[in-house]
Amino acid sequence: MTYEQLFLQIKRKSSFLCVGLDTDLAKLPTFILNNTDPIFEFNKQIVDSTAPYAIAYKPNLAFYEAYGSKGWQSLEKTVQYIRKNYPEIFLIADAKRGDIGNTANMYAKAFFETLDFDAITLSPYMGADTVKPFLKYKGKWVIILALTSNESALDFQTMNDSTGQNLYQRVLQLGRQWGTHENVMFVTGATQAPLLKDIRHIIPHHFLLVPGVGAQGGSLEEVAENTLTPHCGIIVNSSREIIYASNGLDFAQAAAEKAKELQMKMKAILLHRNLI
């Protein structure tokens, strides 16, 4: 998907919402467990009910790998289902891979060919070698971890060099050189909202993937205030708050209501900024 196509979807749906598919068997409604593939069945119903309000879905690989090859089958079915029924959706593999050379080529094959994702999250620790093999795919994206929303993000990401530059700032500055705003995005944690303005200054045009709005805290308005661009430039993720809104028979309807609630807030923000 191109930068323009992504912005077009955002305008059409008046939304920059990504729904995280962190599908955990232990948290699913019990009646879903009777299905032969409860993870896929849950995802299918969640997607069907929330697709009017979301421009992206983000399966979190760990939740599928926990069940080995069977979990990967559930993932493959989920990706195929979304691709077939909602071709407008931006599909993100939240995989946080990070390896080099031929290994990175194989990860790119896994997520961009075998599974037809639009984007993958990557960890930058090993540098440019981690990212570049993915950028050979036209219309595909990498989403590089920059400043994450967890407590121990401060262990390394905010480490200063002798010129006062942080590690995450260096990731942004090198990362923007590896590709362009048309194939590189960055993960930036919403709970670090005061820092978002600084991040936007370093990368004025790149899309940010913002986790941490919702269950992890973080204010949608504050994030938008500091990071919106003339082409929106942000995708805000919510996982548990949406997909586990209810664990009763009404789980899909409850998820839809929660997604709609977020989408209405996003619409108000987009209108206010004259983006729609």
Place this chain on the structure above:
Amino acid sequence: MTYEQLFLQIKRKSSFLCVGLDTDLAKLPTFILNNTDPIFEFNKQIVDSTAPYAIAYKPNLAFYEAYGSKGWQSLEKTVQYIRKNYPEIFLIADAKRGDIGNTANMYAKAFFETLDFDAITLSPYMGADTVKPFLKYKGKWVIILALTSNESALDFQTMNDSTGQNLYQRVLQLGRQWGTHENVMFVTGATQAPLLKDIRHIIPHHFLLVPGVGAQGGSLEEVAENTLTPHCGIIVNSSREIIYASNGLDFAQAAAEKAKELQMKMKAILLHRNLI
């Protein structure tokens, strides 16, 4: 596997060799491709022929994920085969995962429960939260990326803070506090041999996983000289040099010869240091 059990295996086999199972369909002997699961069949024959010389195997996840759930099936069969036939082997998932909280819990479940690996490689970018959930498993290990052997390792890993400390040194210093030398190892690239002495100074007791001896360059003797401890303290990996030693009918025999050649060098080193 405990620290003591690992050292016992090293002494018994006079080896600290890990064979990397970067099993790439494009590089396999063509006759292997007639099998219903050529990746597993290749791994099985490689393991059977090299097990006398190796104390560890390290499947590289990317090479399995490239084939989706089928690739994961080949991985599962490989792990089960090694577990059943070579219970003494230290099994490393070269997965370089790096996520937090419940996601890290699910990765731990994937690699330590669903797949019965002894160890997993992890990327430290997101800090302690990435590592700690794995340390709850008794007898299991994390292997944290510190200084890698690729060219762009210098993008971030050697970044200095205002006190002159490198990022990789900080990873070592925090990493050793997250666990102990009985459940934490570090990845350190052999092509950076002059730096290995400094690394060993920071972590005198921890095992190092050293890739990059063989096809990626790096001298076994130089690595050993700078990093051996009274309990060996290093595991040296070789992948392509062993598993693709020949792509003819003799591929398994050729792999065994290459593995034996490395093991003989290791034996000489261990003897010279009075470790066996």
